[in-house]
Amino acid sequence: MVRTADLLPLAVAVPLLGAVVLVITGRRLPRPAIDALVTVWAALEVAGLVLLWLRTGDGHSVSWLGGWTPVHGESVGIVLVGDRIGIGLALLTSALVLAVVVYSWRYFDEPPVAHAGTFPALLLLFEAGMVGFALTGDLFDTFVFFELMGAVAYALTGYRIEDPRPVQGALVFGVVNSLGAYCSLLGIGLVYARTGELGFAQIGVQLTRHRPDALLSVAFVLIVTGLLVKAAVVPLHFWLPDAHSVAPTPVCMLLSGVMVEFGVYGVARVYWVVFSGPHGIAEPHLRATFVTAGVLTALVGAVMCWQQRHLKRLLAFSTIGHVGLFLAGVALLTPAGTAGVALYVAAHAGVKAALFATTGVLLDRFGSVDEHGLYRRGRELPFVGALFTVGGLALAGLPPFGTGLGKAVVEHSGQERLPWLPAVFVFVSALTGGAVLRAGVRIFAGAGPRPRERYAGPETTGGGEEPEIRDPRRRIPVPMLAVPAVLLAPALAVGLLPGPGVALAHAARQFTDRTAYTAAAFGHHVGPSAPVPDVGWNTEGVLLGLVSTVMAVLFAAVAVWGPVLRSPLVGPVTAVCEGVGRRVIVPLRRLHSGHLGDYVAWLAVGVAVLLVAMTV
Structure with a gap:
């Protein structure tokens, strides 16, 4: 049985570990396997934060990493403190990362082999930074x-x-x-x-x-x-x-x-x-x-x-x-x-x-x-x-x-x-x-009529962009x-x-x-x-x-x-x-x-x- 306090460091460690695994295995696995792996990892993070949210309730979860607790009120250790706002923001982040991972299943279609695991690994690193920011004390x-x-x-x-x-x-x-x-x-x-x-x-x-x-x-x-x-x-x-x-x-x-x-x-x-x-x-x-x-x-x-x-x-x-x-x-x-x-x-x-x-x-x-x-x-x-x-x-x-x-x-x-x-x-x-x-x-x-220019001045139009997927003529993927x-x-x-x-x-x-x-x-x-x-x-x-x-x-x-x-x-x-x-x-x-x-x-x-x- 995992203690509630242990869920705090796990919330940061899980995406970090996932990023390492994707970097190591990304060049060896086919694209569908990479998509499946990063999706499972993102889902595990969501599940862990849901459990932390439920167990914390209206109180606080506190974890002193390495057992470096304060002595006579003085501290030198690293502390994670979770309340429902902080945990809720971390949970919102993890849920959105999961959604982005699913959206990206067909993103960067046919990427270079050297980059196969880089993008999802970066997503998990990004998630680790945001979750850690939400939970640090x-x-x-x-x-x-x-x-x-x-x-x-x-x-x-x-x-x-x-x-x-x-x-x-x-x-x-x-x-x-x-x-x-x-x-x-x-x-x-x-x-x-x-x-x-x-x-x-x-x-x-x-x-x-x-x-x-x-x-x-x-x-x-x-x-x-x-x-x-x-x-x-x-x-x-x-x-x-x-x-x-x-x-x-x-x-x-x-x-x-x-x-x-x-x-x-x-x-x-x-x-x-x-x-x-x-x-x-x-x-x-x-x-x-x-x-x-x-x-x-x-x-x-x-x-x-x-x-x-x-x-x-x-x-x-x-x-x-x-x-x-x-x-x-x-x-x-x-x-x-x-x-x-x-x-x-x-x-x-x-x-x-x-x-x-x-x-x-x-x-x-x-x-x-x-x-x-x-x-x-x-x-x-x-x-x-x-x-x-x-x-x-x-x-x-x-x-x-x-x-x-x-x-x-x-x-x-x-x-x-x-x-x-x-x-x-x-x-x-x-x-x-x-x-x-x-x-x-x-x-x-x-x-309405075709839009016309209203004011003179600098403007970014957004035309002439490169499609982010290699074959824009294909049927739009369901995700x-x-x-x-x-x-x-x-x-x-x-x-x-x-x-x-x-x-x-x-x-x-x-x-x-x-x-x-x-x-x-x-x-x-x-x-x-x-x-x-x-x-x-x-x-x-x-x-x-x-x-x-x-x-x-x-x-x-x-x-x-x-x-x-x-x-x-x-x-x-x-x-x-x-x-x-x-x-x-x-x-x-x-x-x-x-x-x-x-x-x-x-x-x-x-x-x-x-x-x-x-x-x-």
Whole structure:
């Protein structure tokens, strides 16, 4: 009988061991055997995390690797600490990796023999980094798993080395994220110099003995810089659309589905356990700074999403917009806000992965991800079009999807302090969902006139792409159609079934309870100190979800049929939109220049702004 504590290191070890086995045997096994092996391995990881989730319940699972437990409160060992938010995120990651593995059964058809086991091995390494990041209770090992996750993501992004574009995207991704990681490492060094500890709980206890000062604020900003870069928070976000536009489709499913959300999770974990003590970072200061950052990120992501015709970039900017909403919800610093974000993330992962999966079908069938170039060409793929449309409605927050429920819970949690926040959530959901619906009706229904250029300025079209499968004329493999359909089902179940919401409500109360985490890390147990937040549907949440969905449909309809409408309102509205486009959209596009030096400069600006905001 495996002990619960032993399941924590196994959760990290299983994918690591699987990657080693695939590298060793990949050149000797035929492709079907490799696909079967990696699928079984990914399924074992899901099963192990399900068992860990069930056994942990509403408590904590703690494992000191090698038996190096604290002595008189001092520790030098590596600790893994699992609660339902951390284990749930690891489980979500493993489930999405399994879906990606199945989707990739026919991916890179007829690969070079030397690469036969490389791609699935990299997927398992990526999974190990993300699962370890979710379960670690040690600040330095957070950086270690962060770097493992990042290094493998760079390799996956640039996997098609015969094309210079993925290599360039991976280079930008790697440099910007590595600079953010170095900032985090410097912040960890400052905290270690102050406390002599690296465990989350141990640092938190030590910081209660020190008065807050500039060093503490600077350390916090530096630590979260790397996490905010990974989360693609404005103005640290420029790498993400460039990477998504060139990464293989299965990689995009993981990058947008779970990886960027780990940045938001890391910020929340570090704050609640390490810096939320009586002498930590002041709540009002943190709330104002990070809600502002989240709202700015959400608005920039939504506006840029609407302007894209390259489908992968459109979905990437949609991810930026929704990550901004996640950050704003977490920054409310309430159990209800955290529960809402957890529901939102759980549903968004399946929806976004499904949308990228359907985009991959278009790429493989037509060699293009250009909304304009694909006009009417998708009419032969009605099932894919239906899945794409459902994904757009889910992004818009349509009840009863889990995205709508998570949005409703966060809106309700924030409206007392920030009564304008629901308007931001509705607008961002409507604009990102509307962009997907606009592309869907043009590509799969051939609706409206052929799209035309609206504004002058730099634009990535998405045409002339190389199909990711060698023979795009073949019948679409069943897994490439089944996986997005299966991924959309849990997103609906999260909103329909009460079980996930109740479990995540208890998990959010536990996640925001610093005392309970610290006690568990030291081998003690304390009861809950806050009520369980209400995460059910309410009338206001349903109405706001319907409003955002109707707005998304209207946005899409005006974009598609507006040019042929005969109405006295069309001319003035068009003129206003053209003026806004030239004055706002074109400069915003030009900021996304693709030049690495520009992105590094914006990283420096973002760090400077955070330092000023958190220390003044």
